[in-house]
Amino acid sequence: MNIVTALLKTSIGKKIIMALTGAVLIGFIIGHLVGNLQIFSDPEKINAYAHFLQGLGPALWLIRLFLLLCVGLHIWMAVLLWCENKKARSQSYTASHTIQASYASRTMKYSGFIVLAFILYHLAHFTVKATNPEYNEMMWTLADGTVVPDVHLMMVAGFSSLTVSLFYLISVGLLSFHLSHGFQSMFQSVGLRTETWGRALKVISIVLSLAYFAGNAVIPLSVLTGKVSRPDSSIEAVAESVSSHLNTPSG
């Protein structure tokens, strides 16, 4: 049996795929968070960073495809494993009893699916801008004179909505919860966890999840409380430009 069949066909192989793709995705979300935290600096900083990412060209698409592959495999394997697990216990017990399985570990499929829904919304919101076409009008002029999308303003405008902020907080909360089991679980699946450092791993896993949640939560909270803001004129300018577009008769 070669590596590919072992990964895709055996029970342990599928769990290893879950672990490896999970590791990539954890790496991505941490990088993403660090990038986002630049919102606390001058708008110039995060806008220049976003421009740099956009400027990667084909490399950006390679990274995106790789991440999409990881998300796809992670979900595909989760569904396959879930189906097999259902089949292995078609009749459940009358008396249910849980001894040491954590709540996070028992709700991975629910937290996972809500996070997936959030990712789709998040892409539609900030990447494709399908939900908020006015974001296309938000532009920033960098120090060297290049005009780039104003990511800072998009974030401030997005999180000014209480509904968006709440959905965001709930979603990153669930993602952190998903992570609290997922992070330690991936070490077990590839055979690196032992009782010798299992307790430390548990602590690392929980601290990491809490830190990740705190890092994410602080962004919408700062916008809502006005700690991160933009002069009203920049938002009004966009609103005016959008309405003038709408009022211009087309054709």
Next chain:
Amino acid sequence: MKVKIKVWRQKNQESKGGFKVYDSPELNSNMSFLEMLDVINEDLTDQGEEPIAFDHDCREGICGTCSLVIDGKPHGPHQGVATCQTYMRSFEDGDIITVEPFRADPFPIIKDLVVNRKPFDKIIQAGGFVTVRTGSAPDANAIPISKEVADTAMDAAACIGCGACVAACKNASAMLFVGAKVSQLNGLPQGQAEKDNRVLNMVAAMDEAGFGNCTNQYECSAVCPKLITHDFISQLNRDFVAATVRKSFKSKPSTAKL
């Protein structure tokens, strides 16, 4: 003391089962759980009803024959104890105790509380053999083994193959059993020659039998009457990865190509 038992009755594998409630006669609190079932069965036999079928053999916690899920937990309320060594003093007078068979599709119900655990035998068979030197008896201690390695192998070998790990796992996964059986030999010098084939074949037999997958929740080790640690699941995963990688790249002898 007296208890009521709500017990699963099922005539055979094909028939549909259901719960029935029975009152126990007056019990001595120092009776074992199985002895309680024995006295209920005596009553049932006297009344002309079919006695409750359940598995049992040594009744001293070493054979792995007894099973039962008692109030949702395989082998009853205690930790590190099999059903046969669970005593009625662990319950209160008047308790209603739910008794179900191990539920896993690879373990079909034969009758009432008796399930067929043959897939475990198939996994053991798939593990193959250990090459040993035949002829005159070897010198004692001819192979040096560190105390730690020997003790860990012994921890794994403590598995009595009862199947409680499968019964407790919400996915009916057999990873703790297979992990223990693989680690028992793979850690020792005598088990090295067949190490890779052993893990690959045993995992294949486990998958073939239709057990579920491990979701790292460790309910298995929590109910294990021999307290087998889930470190052996981690060890199984590690051995599986190493064996798969080696098998994928290592050159094969000419006889293997025939």
